[in-house]
Amino acid sequence: MAFNVAIDGPAGAGKSTIAKKLAKQMGFVYVDTGAMYRTIALRVLELGADGRDEAAVTEACKELDISIRYEKGEQQVYLNGENVTDRIRAEEVGMMASLVSSYAAVREKLTQLQQKMAEKQDVVMDGRDIGTAVLPRAQVKVYLTADAEVRAMRRYAELQARGEMCDMEAIKADILRRDSQDMNRAISPLKKAPDAIEVDCSHMTIDEVVSVVVKQIMLRR
């Protein structure tokens, strides 16, 4: 049976940084599920559709082909044949993702894809509902959190490094709004699975967090 590690938590907690490093160290495949929600969001934005219109988003999902490929060990996301890995990182795409991810058709489509990916290979999968809904039988579950201030600062640094114009207060407001949407939606809201270990990484280094998770993996392998 494949070994599955689920990492969930609010926006900007550092899930992808930790998951990527952990996957590399353990020889597991890293699956970034947020990227998949962002891809649907990008499609909605491209179509000029109203993200608040569930029927329109559901319709947009029907003619949408998302494929995940690994090139030089890095996850690449393709939308209808086009590599959109970089384009989905924009702040407006993240906000739209948080909106459309509340719809049943969107969640069903992506949950199936994610479960398939974790069936036959060892994965570190990060997102919002991995430990609770996508991989409820994952051998290791982590709920990664950090203070909102710290998360906003990290996201600010990330956007700046990519040369994007950004405003610290606006980023913090976006993060809080996204958390609130993700935690309060009806289907698969963000919450800690009862059997997940909670790690507050506000004052921890990346390596410290990775080593906490590696210990959990070693205990269960």
Ligand code: C5P
């Ligand atoms: O993690 P990331 O910021 O890329 O996720 C973008 C959005 O996608 C989240 O705010 C959330 O609404 C949605 N998402 C989700 N379930 C997941 C992963 C992401 O609903 N497993």
